[in-house]
Amino acid sequence: MIARILFGLAAVTALPSAAAAQNATTPSSSAEAIAQDMGGDSVTVGIGAGYLPDYEGSDDYRWAPVPGVIGSVSGINFQVLGNRASADLIPNQPGPSWDFQLGPVGVINFMRSDRSSIDDPRVRALGERDTAIELGGFVGVGKTGVITSPYDKLSVSLSYRHDVSKVHRSGIWQPTINYFTPLSTKAAVALFGSAERVETKYLRTYYDISPDQAVVSGLPAYRGREGWKSWTVGAIGTYSLTGNLLKGFKIVGGGTYRKLINDVADSPMVSVAGSRNQWLGVLGLAYTF
Numbered sequence: 305m306i307a308r309i310l311f312g313l314a315a316v317t318a319l320p321s322a323a324a325a326q327n328a329t330t331p332s333s334s335a336e337a338i339a340q341d342m343g344g345d346s347v348t349v350g351i352g353a354g355y356l357p358d359y360e361g362s363d364d365y366r367w368a369p370v371p372g373v374i375g376s377v378s379g380i381n382f383q384v385l386g387n388r389a390s391a392d393l394i395p396n397q398p399g400p401s402w403d404f405q406l407g408p409v410g411v412i413n414f415m416r417s418d419r420s421s422i423d424d425p426r427v428r429a430l431g432e433r434d435t436a437i438e439l440g441g442f443v444g445v446g447k448t449g450v451i452t453s454p455y456d457k458l459s460v461s462l463s464y465r466h467d468v469s470k471v472h473r474s475g476i477w478q479p480t481i482n483y484f485t486p487l488s489t490k491a492a493v494a495l496f497g498s499a500e501r502v503e504t505k506y507l508r509t510y511y512d513i514s515p516d517q518a519v520v521s522g523l524p525a526y527r528g529r530e531g532w533k534s535w536t537v538g539a540i541g542t543y544s545l546t547g548n549l550l551k552g553f554k555i556v557g558g559g560t561y562r563k564l565i566n567d568v569a570d571s572p573m574v575s576v577a578g579s580r581n582q583w584l585g586v587l588g589l590a591y592t593f
């Protein structure tokens with residue numbers, strides 16, 4: 305789940321040139337200096353604290369560290385955020401324009417991989433799962449200069465990733481929409497939404513309960529099928545503490561709401577031992593150089 309809010313984090317930290325550009329036409333020497341650096345290479349590193357469910361569908365929450373590296377080199381954007389990594393291999397064009405996106409994506413799925421991090425004894429009794437490695441790619445398109453200024457950006461994308469570690473042996477489709485807008489040379493915000501569709505083997509691995517497991521855990525036996533798993537909406541913002549969005553320290557914070565639906569929501573792990581309503585928050589410090 306944490307990958308969703310990190311997706312929004314990328315929107316507000318990987319696009320500092322657009323945020324800087326909004327004030328570049330003012331007669332400020334600092335804004336002029338920022339404008340000269342627009343389109344250049346930049347790298348942002350950060351660490352934050354995330355407040356997230358014990359597992360996707362849990363009603364128990366815990367704190368976890370959220371590291372991240374986001375960068376743009378020669379117009380190529382890349383990001384390693386928590387358990388998710390991706391890269392847009394099509395270089396961005398400066399100024400208001402269309403942005404076509406294509407590249408690889410990978411996720412490390414820690415779902416139920418550590419029993420000690422799950423508070424509910426019924427879910428702990430269902431056992432652990434190995435950590436899954438999900439690899440795939442994404443395509444998308446974005447448009448700069450759409451609503452609030454010549455520098456805001458609206459993007460839509462579709463990704464597919466498949467488990468290559470033979471844990472759940474299935475794939476995940478994920479359509480996403482992101483909206484980013486700069487507020488000044490020091491602040492920016494992003495709104496985002498997405499949904500996920502999973503295959504049957506995903507539910508077999510993470511949400512089904514066999515008759516034997518039902519006896520051990522006290523939860524009803526359950527067997528689900530493929531379909532849409534969830535939808536998510538969120539918002540995140542950043543504010544520069546030193547310098548501006550192109551350089552220096554910044555604070556980043558935000559949150560998401562996720563609604564589990566269909567067969568995932570009907571699993572006793574969610575409907576009995578957990579909740580269909582999932583919340584996540586993150587607050588951290590980053591540095592751009």
